[in-house]
Amino acid sequence: MNRDPALISNNTTHYQGVVERFSFEAASLKSNIANEDAERHIVVYLPPSYAESPKREYPIVYMLHGMDSHPESWFDQTATNLGIRHIMNNLGERGDIEDMIVVAVDGRSSIKGAWYLNSPISGNFFDYLTQDMINETENRYRVKKGKRGICGHSMGGFGALYATMLHPELYQACAALSPGGMIMREHRYQQHAEFFKNQVEAFTKGEECEWFFYAYLAILRAIAPDRSNPPSYIIRDMDAAMRALEQFHLSAIAKKRAPFINKQGKYTAIGARDINAQDELPIYAEIGSDEGEAAGEPILENFQKMIATFEELEIPITHHVFEGGHIDKVGEQIDRGIRFIDASFKQ
Numbered sequence: 001m002n003r004d005p006a007l008i009s010n011n012t013t014h015y016q017g018v019v020e021r022f023s024f025e026a027a028s029l030k031s032n033i034a035n036e037d038a039e040r041h042i043v044v045y046l047p048p049s050y051a052e053s054p055k056r057e058y059p060i061v062y063m064l065h066g067m068d069s070h071p072e073s074w075f076d077q078t079a080t081n082l083g084i085r086h087i088m089n090n091l092g093e094r095g096d097i098e099d100m101i102v103v104a105v106d107g108r109s110s111i112k113g114a115w116y117l118n119s120p121i122s123g124n125f126f127d128y129l130t131q132d133m134i135n136e137t138e139n140r141y142r143v144k145k146g147k148r149g150i151c152g153h154s155m156g157g158f159g160a161l162y163a164t165m166l167h168p169e170l171y172q173a174c175a176a177l178s179p180g181g182m183i184m185r186e187h188r189y190q191q192h193a194e195f196f197k198n199q200v201e202a203f204t205k206g207e208e209c210e211w212f213f214y215a216y217l218a219i220l221r222a223i224a225p226d227r228s229n230p231p232s233y234i235i236r237d238m239d240a241a242m243r244a245l246e247q248f249h250l251s252a253i254a255k256k257r258a259p260f261i262n263k264q265g266k267y268t269a270i271g272a273r274d275i276n277a278q279d280e281l282p283i284y285a286e287i288g289s290d291e292g293e294a295a296g297e298p299i300l301e302n303f304q305k306m307i308a309t310f311e312e313l314e315i316p317i318t319h320h321v322f323e324g325g326h327i328d329k330v331g332e333q334i335d336r337g338i339r340f341i342d343a344s345f346k347q
Contacts, residue, residue, distance in 0.1 A: 015093035018051070019075060019085055020044045022140065026132040032123035033227060036114070040106040040128070042137070043071040045088055047099035050142075059100040059147035059345050061338065062133065064156030067113040067215055071104035074334075081331030087338070097342040100147075103137055105129060107156065112214040115180075116159030117222035121233040129159065130167050149173040149341035153330060155215070158183055161250055161285070165257040168281050173344035175337035176285040178326055180215070181292075181299035184306040185251040189242040189295065197238045204231060212294075216245065223248050251309040258313040282344035283310075286320040286336065288329065 021043050029038040050058065063074055063084070075083045082090075084102055091097045107114055107125065114125040134148075150171050152160035157179030164174040189196075199213040220234040224244040227233065235241050261281060285307065291299035300321065310317045318340065322329060 015089050016048055017085060017089055017092070018046045018048070020046060024132075024136050026123075026128040026136075028127035028132050029123035029125065032119075032121065033233065034110060034122045034221070036109050036123050038123070040133075041071060042106055042133075043075060043104040044137075044141070045075075045084055045102040046141075047088070047092055047101070049099050050101070055142075057142045057144040059098060059149070059342075060138070060141070060143045061100060061102050061149040061151055061341055062129075062137075063102060063104045064116060064129075064150070064152030064159040065104065065107055066152075066154030066156050068211075069113070070108055071106050074104045078331075080328050081334070083331075084334060087331065087334055091335070091338065097338060098345065100342070101141055101143065102338075103133075105133055105156075107159065109218065111218050112211075113155050113218060115155055115215070115218045115222070116162060117219065119218075119222040119225060120227065121221040121225045122218065126163070126166075130163055130170060134170070147172055147345045149175070149345070151175040151177065151334075151337045151341060152179075153177040153333065154326065155180055157285070158250065161283070162253065164281065164283060165250075165253055165261060168257075168261045171281070173341040174281070174283045175340050176283070177330075177333040177337055178287055178291070179250065179285060179303075180294075181302055181326075182212070182215070182294035183219070183249050184299075184302045185249050185309070186246055187249075187295040187297065189245045190239065192295070193238045193242050196242065200232050200234070200238075219248065220244065251306050254306075254310055254313055254315060258315055261315055280316050282340070282347070283315070283317045284319070284337065284340040285317060286322060286333065288324040288326060289321055290323075290325040292325070 023039055023041045025038050026040050029036060065073055075085055077083045088102060092099060107116055109122055114122055116125050116129050118124040118126040148171055150160045150163055157176035160174050161176045161179055164171050199209050202209050220241055224235045224241045225233055226235045229236055287300060287303040307319045
């Protein structure tokens with residue numbers, strides 16, 4: 001398969017963006033029971049024109065990383081991913097997209113990722129994403145009103161969709177790349193209660209757990225927490241915990257939020273209403289054909305059923321299945337996500 005020209009490294013390009021880093025203490029994460037660090041470390045890509053045009057304002061895209069990852073990973077170069085800096089430079093030089101700011105959000109936690117959810121245990125990572133990050137970043141950089149996008153991969157793909165559905169007024173475009181396969185639709189977790197019980201016991205003893213257990217633990221700390229039950233901090237009744245998992249997924253959230261998506265004016269800044277912006281909220285989601293299984297069911301099938309739910313609810317969503325797995329085409333996925341968001345900004 002031919003690689004997209006935007007993904008081909010060109011070290012001689014004259015279009016060279018700048019990568020900056022800053023840290024700040026997120027108010028929404030302070031003093032949490034799990035002792036998750038409130039200090040967040042952010043990586044920012046700025047197009048070359050940012051320094052050259054001090055009065056110009058720019059579209060902005062917030063990038064949400066996946067589990068067991070970090071903000072810097074978006075910029076790492078691998079055999080299948082040249083990293084955001086190279087992708088943005090190549091897209092910009094070719095004139096395929098408008099110059100924009102890209103911000104890599106820090107969603108790390110001590111259990112491999114916070115899933116961008118509010119939790120009385122781990123801290124309010126959703127508020128950090130939708131309030132602290134926006135306020136801190138957009139006070140630092142010149143951001144164009146009405147051009148704020150959100151994009152994520154895996155755990156971050158879930159986070160991007162979740163944030164967009166709960167706060168459609170904040171974002172003008174969303175791209176969910178391979179969103180968490182086990183959280184797209186309902187699964188019968190009751191049949192796995194004994195497995196989860198054993199994993200919690202292992203975690204309590206400080207023993208090694210299955211990698212994917214940490215994802216469920218982070219989610220359960222948000223939807224079935226128990227402050228009196230360290231170190232897992234989830235409810236002791238495992239059947240009840242499984243029922244909570246069965247009810248918490250993107251399809252169920254879509255059903256609750258459908259009346260609010262695309263039914264109101266956009267808020268281009270927190271608390272600032274723009275009554276003239278009434279356009280549909282563009283949402284894009286994609287999945288690989290070789291994703292494997294989650295909760296004993298094919299992830300591709302989970303994705304297709306989630307998309308069917310969105311369409312039944314008349315939530316406009318553009319979707320795509322590409323040939324590949326979960327992490328082997330991330331560079332191409334970033335390219336498609338950024339192009340979709342840019343095209344949405346131009347509508």
